[in-house]
């Protein structure tokens with residue numbers, strides 16, 4: 001089988017903050033109100049004061065890809081799985097400020113109580129991968145599977161990086177959510193429920209998990225392209241496949257290639273290549289270790305002084321690890337810089353703005369999922385949270 005690693009035909013362009021609307025994206029684009037200027041020298045003091053004034057009424061979650069200026073104010077930092085667990089575990093805080101991206105804040109809203117309100121400091125913080133699967137496309141794909149006679153035996157598994165509507169679809173059809181730290185367990189569980197898996201929306205995480213952790217072959221996987229009639233697949237291909245991978249990917253992790261791995265090994269003798277499972281199959285198969293952002297941090301923390309790493313994940317995290325571990329050599333696995341532009345939209349001015357409004361009793365940029373969608377998405381999220389813990393991809 002050819003491993004399809006080319007970009008999806010029409011990833012969405014980034015819109016300028018506060019300009020217009022984007023009906024095709026899970027993210028918003030508007031940020032109402034006056035933001036403090038980024039040059040304000042008092043921003044750190046203002047964030048501290050607002051947090052102190054709110055006390056236990058606010059709980060701030062920070063994803064590992066957030067900027068340092070933001071992460072310093074997080075009550076807990078984590079990968080998507082840990083943040084989902086933490087969102088569910090803090091019912092005492094009426095306000096949950098999510099420093100991450102839109103799909104994570106949606107999941108936090110679903111997992112928190114009705115008395116809690118979730119705030120995303122910049123509504124334009126979306127995820128281009130999540131935008132590669134729209135609910136209407138997924139419903140059409142399910143019809144294609146039904147026509148091929150395989151829907152009844154297929155279990156949908158959606159990566160956390162998807163809209164609440166897709167998580168709800170998964171819940172309604174007997175499937176689960178997964179993150180990069182439990183994808184193996186999720187797929188194992190799914191194969192206990194049915195014969196095939198429809199894996200959304202990251203083809204790379206799906207393929208890497210199916211082949212490297214479940215022992216399936218590349219030929220067991222097919223790629224469903226939502227931009228082609230019938231997904232670009234014949235009924236026979238759908239019937240023969242074990243895993244139907246959605247044609248989505250992360251543009252940040254998609255930059256790493258076999259060539260960047262080779263260059264890093266040439267440049268740094270003895271280097272260990274540590275990558276996120278959103279990387280392409282050719283990268284993951286050539287890496288020394290593979291895992292979620294939380295796994296990457298633990299791997300570095302556990303390594304002896306003098307270890308050299310080339311890390312293939314978002315740059316804020318790699319730079320932070322390099323700063324925190326001067327006793328090791330830590331470099332980014334690509335010559336060009338590679339921030340996640342949407343994660344980076346949450347900056348200190350937006351955080352200060354959101355917190356100061358909460359101090360004044362105004363909830364800005366609230367993320368609120370439609371109750372019916374939330375109900376079914378919660379079914380899928382609860383299935384994920386109930387999966388027995390396993391180690392990361394490695």
Ligand code: 13P
Nearest residue numbers: 079080081179180292293
């Ligand atoms: P983690 O769950 O590993 O933090 O990954 C989230 C993500 O968006 C990676 O691109």
Ligand code: SF4
Nearest residue numbers: 127128129250252340
């Ligand atoms: Fe989405 Fe990729 Fe950014 Fe993660 S790094 S939030 S998958 S665009």
